Amino acid sequence: MGVFSKIKSTLSKTASFLTFGLSNAITKKKLDEDTIENIKEVLILSGIDVDTSSKIISEISKKRFDKESSVDDVKNLISLSIQSIITPLTTTLEKKGSPYVIMLVGINGTGKTSTAGKIGNFFSKQGHKVLIAACDTFRAAAQEQMEIIAKRAHCSVILAQKEKQDPSSIVFEAMDHAIKNDFDILILDTAGRIHSNSNLMDQLKKHVKVLKKLNDHAPHECILIADALTGSNLMKQTEAFKETIGLNGLIMTKLDSSSKGGILVSIASKYKLKIYGIGTGEKIDDFIPLNPKEFADAIVGLDT
Numbered sequence: 001m002g003v004f005s006k007i008k009s010t011l012s013k014t015a016s017f018l019t020f021g022l023s024n025a026i027t028k029k030k031l032d033e034d035t036i037e038n039i040k041e042v043l044i045l046s047g048i049d050v051d052t053s054s055k056i057i058s059e060i061s062k063k064r065f066d067k068e069s070s071v072d073d074v075k076n077l078i079s080l081s082i083q084s085i086i087t088p089l090t091t092t093l094e095k096k097g098s099p100y101v102i103m104l105v106g107i108n109g110t111g112k113t114s115t116a117g118k119i120g121n122f123f124s125k126q127g128h129k130v131l132i133a134a135c136d137t138f139r140a141a142a143q144e145q146m147e148i149i150a151k152r153a154h155c156s157v158i159l160a161q162k163e164k165q166d167p168s169s170i171v172f173e174a175m176d177h178a179i180k181n182d183f184d185i186l187i188l189d190t191a192g193r194i195h196s197n198s199n200l201m202d203q204l205k206k207h208v209k210v211l212k213k214l215n216d217h218a219p220h221e222c223i224l225i226a227d228a229l230t231g232s233n234l235m236k237q238t239e240a241f242k243e244t245i246g247l248n249g250l251i252m253t254k255l256d257s258s259s260k261g262g263i264l265v266s267i268a269s270k271y272k273l274k275i276y277g278i279g280t281g282e283k284i285d286d287f288i289p290l291n292p293k294e295f296a297d298a299i300v301g302l303d304t
């Protein structure tokens, strides 16, 4: 099974509800109230929030259909509307500074450490010299986990020297080491933290302050690692991380196992975050750029 087909099959579980309603709309040559409700329900079931779903619906509900229209034509309209939201936000990671510093943040267990390895792998495969800093000293096993993953990704790694070391001191050491040893890329794997704990959130501000002492442009990217299984609470998390350290990007993980991956559309557009890619599994290669058309087609159950 191709990487995207895994996502497609989980995402499009809800899309089958669309077909019946849409045939009805074509017979009546317009989207009637019932059909609009039906489309909205499918969008919301896919993870897209109510406001964004309403926007998508209002864009397509003015449209009238003729007898040549097919269910797929209508699905295509919905897909195009979703694409128009995510396409301008979709991009790929590209080295922009030296070292190019990427900080990964998020709540517990979203996939930060795995994604640090996946991004490291992505850059080392392009021939870049990559350093990963294991800044999670909160969880005992996190250091070893990062060490193993970094090795798999052919990246160098900076680990804590002692238990419960101040994570900001690892940030400093890693940045200093990356500069002195001409690393192209520095990836910071931070500890998972609950967005409502202000002490933990302030620790992230300290990381940024420490980086800026050595390079005012760092971090070049501050990326939220968001778990597609989280549900609507993700909006609150995103807001909190954005307020604390000014996120600029988003990577959504576990899209291979969530039917609510449409939330990606909502948070990227609401918080103006660049979508740097998606996690499609647990392996080091399970990281791909988002293809807006494939993704939107999967939400409405269109075969791409």
Ligand SMILES: Nc1nc2c(ncn2[C@@H]2O[C@H](COP(=O)(O)OP(=O)(O)OP(=O)(O)O)[C@@H](O)[C@H]2O)c(=O)[nH]1
Residues within 6 Å of the ligand: 106, 107, 108, 109, 110, 111, 112, 113, 114, 115, 136, 139, 142, 190, 191, 192, 193, 225, 252, 253, 254, 255, 256, 257, 278, 279, 280, 281, 282, 286
């Ligand atoms: N199916 C799937 N599993 C993933 C993906 N990304 C990460 N995981 C799994 O999610 C679990 C947590 O991943 P970690 O990378 O340790 O998450 P973390 O954010 O570093 O966790 P903390 O440091 O404890 O906050 C692991 O079992 C990963 O293998 C993904 O894209 N798809």
Ligand SMILES: [Mg+2]
Residues within 6 Å of the ligand: 112, 113, 114, 136, 142, 189, 190, 191, 192
């Ligand atoms: Mg981790």
